[in-house]
Amino acid sequence: VGGRAKKIQMMLRLRKMLKYRKMVEKEIKQLIPAELSDFHVYKPIHYMLDAGGKFVRPILMILSCEAVGGNYEDILPGASGIELGHVASLVHDDIIDGSHIRRGVVSIHEKFGVHDAILSGDLLIFHTFLGLAKTSERGASADRVVDAIKVLAKSGIDLVVGQELESKYTGKLDTTEEEYIHVIRYKTGSYLRDICKMGAIIGGGNEKAVNALAEYGENLGIAFQIKDDILSLTKSEKEIMKTPESDIKQKTVTLPIIYALNNADADDSKEIKRIFSTEMPTREDFLRIAIIVKNAGVIPKTEKTARSYAEKAEKSLNIIPSSPSKKLLLEFVDFVVERTY
Ligand code: IPE
Ligand code: IPE
Ligand code: MG
Secondary structure, three states: OHHHHHHHHHHHHHHHHHHHHHHHHHHHHHHOOHHHHHOHHHHHHHHHHHOOOOOHHHHHHHHHHHHOOOOHHHHHHHHHHHHHHHHHHHHHHHHHHOOOEEOOEEOHHHHOOHHHHHHHHHHHHHHHHHHHHHHHHHOOOHHHHHHHHHHHHHHHHHHHHHHHHHHHOOOOOOOOHHHHHHHHHHHHHHHHHHHHHHHHHHOOOOHHHHHHHHHHHHHHHHHHHHHHHHHHHHOOHHHHOOOOOHHHHOOOOOHHHHHHHHHOOHHHHHHHHHHHHOOOOOHHHHHHHHHHHHHOOOHHHHHHHHHHHHHHHHHHHHHOOOOHHHHHHHHHHHHHHHOOO
């Protein structure tokens, strides 16, 4: 019964977010007008945009803007651009990770080739900046827009550094929890932090409010990535709509693996070490690791760590005055740690 009630609660929450999602979808169509779509390089972009996604980032940006008293109309092109920047990171990430499925469809580099995947990802990055700059046409003041653009550029740098950092730890089973958190703080935390920060800047928040929302976003991002790493080991490709074995094939040492190494019996630990020292782990190796992690009983502990960052995110909002947007930001935290996809 508890599980069902939770599911219903989650659906209700998602319904409230739907309004924002619809606005963003409409705005994206304006950012990438039909005449541009005649160029072949836009085909993969439309293909991936049509596949959907959770729209976590644009919604967070709009809510952050509103939470400091800003107007969602000012931020809309920026938030839509932010979704495009996220898609760019996914397209390039799938090339790096050799992932076959993204958002339930064949990944761009596999369907259109690496050449088109690189170009369409690049294109999306420029659309991100264009979208953010366009907030000035909707009423955001020029100085706020310049500040936000600076944040976006720095954010992209952090994201790339995070990706690079991740490969530094590839296959290193002695990676500590602190090192893992350090990597995901850059890789995922930075973009969510800066999205909330930009939302608050465009919304006209004071320095304290901007910092509070940035802290919220960073901790939420860390919780989001931990949860993502759990889902990859506990859910099917159909459920998460992307390739679950990518982390293991890449020999990325995620938190459930770090915990499992401490908890598993000698044979299982040895098996993890064997798999992580092979040239290219297979899907069978991945399935074996998933079972070992489950049997080691470390998923609840990993969930608890995700929740601890989620709680930090919640606490960061203490100084933000109550409003419907703040309420949704708090509900977002629950969605991130309770999500099943
Ligand atoms: C996937 O992000 C990349 C990570 C940071 C884990 P999302 O899970 O938000 O992807 P979409 O947008 O819903 O496809
Ligand atoms: C997240 O990396 C991608 C970025 C933050 C750019 P992952 O490789 O962990 O995410 P998925 O599992 O492919 O979505
Ligand atoms: Mg990946």
